Amino acid sequence: MKYQFSENLKYMKSSAIRNLLKYIQQPGMISFGGGMPNPETFPIEKIMEITSDVLSNYGKNALQYGTTDGLKPLREEIVKFILKDENIKCNPENVFITTGSQQALYALSKIFANPGEKVILEAPTYVGMISSLNANAVDSESIEMDENGMIVEKLEDKIKSMVDNNRKPKFIYTIPTFQNPAGYTMPLDRRKHLIEISKKYEIPIIEDNPYGDLRYSGSKVPTLKSLDDDVIYLGTFSKVMAPGLRTGYVIASEEVTAKMNLLKQALDLAGDSFSQYIAYEYLKNGIIYDQVPKTVELYKRKRNVMLEALDENVENAEWSKPDGGMFLWLRLKKNVDTEKLLEKAIEKKVAYVPGSAFYHKNPELNTMRLNFTYAEDDDIREGIKRLSMVISEA
Amino acid sequence: MKYQFSENLKYMKSSAIRNLLKYIQQPGMISFGGGMPNPETFPIEKIMEITSDVLSNYGKNALQYGTTDGLKPLREEIVKFILKDENIKCNPENVFITTGSQQALYALSKIFANPGEKVILEAPTYVGMISSLNANAVDSESIEMDENGMIVEKLEDKIKSMVDNNRKPKFIYTIPTFQNPAGYTMPLDRRKHLIEISKKYEIPIIEDNPYGDLRYSGSKVPTLKSLDDDVIYLGTFSKVMAPGLRTGYVIASEEVTAKMNLLKQALDLAGDSFSQYIAYEYLKNGIIYDQVPKTVELYKRKRNVMLEALDENVENAEWSKPDGGMFLWLRLKKNVDTEKLLEKAIEKKVAYVPGSAFYHKNPELNTMRLNFTYAEDDDIREGIKRLSMVISEA
Numbered sequence: 001m002k003y004q005f006s007e008n009l010k011y012m013k014s015s016a017i018r019n020l021l022k023y024i025q026q027p028g029m030i031s032f033g034g035g036m037p038n039p040e041t042f043p044i045e046k047i048m049e050i051t052s053d054v055l056s057n058y059g060k061n062a063l064q065y066g067t068t069d070g071l072k073p074l075r076e077e078i079v080k081f082i083l084k085d086e087n088i089k090c091n092p093e094n095v096f097i098t099t100g101s102q103q104a105l106y107a108l109s110k111i112f113a114n115p116g117e118k119v120i121l122e123a124p125t126y127v128g129m130i131s132s133l134n135a136n137a138v139d140s141e142s143i144e145m146d147e148n149g150m151i152v153e154k155l156e157d158k159i160k161s162m163v164d165n166n167r168k169p170k171f172i173y174t175i176p177t178f179q180n181p182a183g184y185t186m187p188l189d190r191r192k193h194l195i196e197i198s199k200k201y202e203i204p205i206i207e208d209n210p211y212g213d214l215r216y217s218g219s220k221v222p223t224l225k226s227l228d229d230d231v232i233y234l235g236t237f238s239k240v241m242a243p244g245l246r247t248g249y250v251i252a253s254e255e256v257t258a259k260m261n262l263l264k265q266a267l268d269l270a271g272d273s274f275s276q277y278i279a280y281e282y283l284k285n286g287i288i289y290d291q292v293p294k295t296v297e298l299y300k301r302k303r304n305v306m307l308e309a310l311d312e313n314v315e316n317a318e319w320s321k322p323d324g325g326m327f328l329w330l331r332l333k334k335n336v337d338t339e340k341l342l343e344k345a346i347e348k349k350v351a352y353v354p355g356s357a358f359y360h361k362n363p364e365l366n367t368m369r370l371n372f373t374y375a376e377d378d379d380i381r382e383g384i385k386r387l388s389m390v391i392s393e394a
Numbered sequence: 395m396k397y398q399f400s401e402n403l404k405y406m407k408s409s410a411i412r413n414l415l416k417y418i419q420q421p422g423m424i425s426f427g428g429g430m431p432n433p434e435t436f437p438i439e440k441i442m443e444i445t446s447d448v449l450s451n452y453g454k455n456a457l458q459y460g461t462t463d464g465l466k467p468l469r470e471e472i473v474k475f476i477l478k479d480e481n482i483k484c485n486p487e488n489v490f491i492t493t494g495s496q497q498a499l500y501a502l503s504k505i506f507a508n509p510g511e512k513v514i515l516e517a518p519t520y521v522g523m524i525s526s527l528n529a530n531a532v533d534s535e536s537i538e539m540d541e542n543g544m545i546v547e548k549l550e551d552k553i554k555s556m557v558d559n560n561r562k563p564k565f566i567y568t569i570p571t572f573q574n575p576a577g578y579t580m581p582l583d584r585r586k587h588l589i590e591i592s593k594k595y596e597i598p599i600i601e602d603n604p605y606g607d608l609r610y611s612g613s614k615v616p617t618l619k620s621l622d623d624d625v626i627y628l629g630t631f632s633k634v635m636a637p638g639l640r641t642g643y644v645i646a647s648e649e650v651t652a653k654m655n656l657l658k659q660a661l662d663l664a665g666d667s668f669s670q671y672i673a674y675e676y677l678k679n680g681i682i683y684d685q686v687p688k689t690v691e692l693y694k695r696k697r698n699v700m701l702e703a704l705d706e707n708v709e710n711a712e713w714s715k716p717d718g719g720m721f722l723w724l725r726l727k728k729n730v731d732t733e734k735l736l737e738k739a740i741e742k743k744v745a746y747v748p749g750s751a752f753y754h755k756n757p758e759l760n761t762m763r764l765n766f767t768y769a770e771d772d773d774i775r776e777g778i779k780r781l782s783m784v785i786s787e788a
Binding site for chain 2: 106110111134199204259263270
């Protein structure tokens with residue numbers, strides 16, 4: 001049969017990162033292309049203990065359908081955790097469990113924006129937000145970034161011109177701390193300014209904070225959500241427990257979580273009950289507070305190795321010096337196209353993600369994202385040497 | 395802040411079944427309202443052994459992000475299982491893992507139908523399909539059922555008139571075996587006729603088969619997919635392992651699974667890796683073949699208890715006599731509205747789902763769905779007595 005598909009996916013294309021996979025698996029390849037946590041950080045022994053406890057104590061519930069908004073004891077533990085960790089005050093009714101943060105991005109895009117309407121992004125931004133917007137046929141405008149993240153000084157003029165054209169943005173999406181892909185962190189004064197603009201124009205902020213706990217230098221900056229309760233906050237266990245358990249959460253007003261609930265009934269009914277019980281025990285028993293410092297120690301070392309290797313080897317480029325997270329952003333001379341350059345890099349057995357993957361529109365072609373948390377230390381050194389050769393030949 | 399939401403959810407309303415929950419939890423309530431498997435059927439001990447093996451042997455992969463199409467070893471085991479179980483021949487590339495069957499319903503609705511376009515349903519049909527259509531603003535026409543399921547004899551005229559109006563349906567959705575909510579099973583001749591029409595008009599069939607393994611009487615009828623490879627087949631581990639692990643699968647041509655893949659990248663990136671490894675071991679070690687007969691034995695007894703109690707107590711009604719599955723369908727006299735009747739039932743401490751929940755449009759108000767697999771045997775007897783009083787007073 002010749003299947004006739006709808007027009008709903010017309011803006012979607014397969015992610016550049018996923019297309020990289022076939023190269024990354026070649027023998028001898030050193031990849032800075034991935035976005036996966038280092039499996040050395042997974043608390044396998046602890047999860048083994050937890051799963052045994054969960055099945056013994058709550059087996060019938062942990063294997064049964066859960067409620068759409070998520071396991072109540074987990075939501076209660078998140079309330080305590082997020083107060084301690086990020087000074088965010090909320091109730092269990094404000095916490096909505098999602099199948100990873102990706103589901104939150106999809107749902108929020110759909111809940112807030114009709115097809116063809118616009119939202120505001122950072123440029124570059126997280127690929128998962130780009131695919132969510134494309135799947136919902138939502139349009140965007142982007143705000144440039146500098147080493148302090150989104151240049152909020154440029155935001156108000158952008159909003160004004162959008163409002164004048166009757167295209168008021170439906171939300172502002174930001175990863176203010178250790179941004180993916182750029183590695184930048186927005187300082188407090190800019191955060192306050194961003195909130196001011198959000199309130200003035202009544203445009204909600206979506207704050208995505210998957211990396212907040214992974215700080216290697218500098219001082220903690222308050223989350224936007226802790227400064228303003230109107231902010232919609234996205235958290236996840238992917239980087240502080242394990243991504244395979246697909247458990248994220250949204251913290252928002254009950255008005256927003258009610259809409260999420262309605263949509264999630266259609267998306268997948270409810271999250272994985274077993275994984276939610278594991279996350280619950282992981283928080284309740286305080287394992288997260290032992291585990292995160294180990295992850296920070298490992299990732300900090302790897303960040304330092306990569307920054308040193310870049311300093312020693314790479315010319316004709318500039319790059320971010322992230323205080324945390326998993327990525328740094330490298331910018332070559334204007335005339336270099338990193339998509340084309342990738343072929344040569346693959347020949348030299350080193351891989352990265354071309355920066356164009358991280359722009360919804362108008363990509364800067366001379367950029368790339370480097371992950372520093374996955375490769376072995378020696379491979380980071382060797383990979384950066386190979387990359388420096390590719391760059392100097394360009 | 396006053397949030398402005400999109401129009402995307404304008405057709406969505408909270409499920410009648412979920413609204414029932416607050417009543418069901420009242421003390422002394424006997425509920426035939428749920429759709430959850432009986433937790434006595436959960437292989438908790440076996441899953442305890444499996445999880446320990448999975449974490450010991452594949453811990454780093456089982457806690458890591460998986461691929462969007464699902465764990466390859468699981469897809470390979472499903473290929474073997476579905477050949478043995480349902481005589482469906484396919485390759486791992488045809489198997490696409492979803493976050494429960496609900497995600498498959500949402501994705502297929504979106505992939506095949508633009509907003510405002512029509513599909514064909516059985517009336518009544520599964521609530522999860524209704525919510526998927528509503529979330530995607532997809533319209534429908536329905537075909538009546540008799541005790542042999544969808545009256546396929548009425549299908550071709552319906553399609554002709556839709557084609558004449560330039561509203562060719564985008565797919566035909568059916569649960570041909572132990573239908574939810576009605577409990578009917580479509581015999582082989584009707585299945586063949588359905589496939590004939592599907593091929594003649596080039597309209598794909600979506601065959602949803604969550605209950606196929608739960609047969610208590612009568613002989614197995616071949617799945618539509620085993621009769622015609624163009625059929626898109628939906629399977630799930632919810633009823634033969636545990637629903638809390640949210641693992642379903644689609645078997646379809648690679649053209650269809652490629653579209654599913656693209657959309658799932660936006661929906662939730664990938665399914666739960668840990669749950670997929672558990673399902674993999676559950677199949678590979680053949681535990682499913684020990685477990686299903688136990689479930690069948692329990693549910694068969696409960697079905698018999700309910701059918702006997704209905705025979706002994708209920709007048710002025712007719713009901714289906716399902717050969718399997720979890721539900722039966724009860725029809726009262728034309729003038730009775732089971733939504734209104736529910737208040738009186740709740741007073742008498744018995745609950746059901748009013749039939750109107752299972753119609754996308756034009757509900758038959760004198761119907762209700764009864765689940766026979768969850769309540770204790772004595773509660774089934776007592777609950778049906780209470781229900782018979784409510785019905786005779788109507």
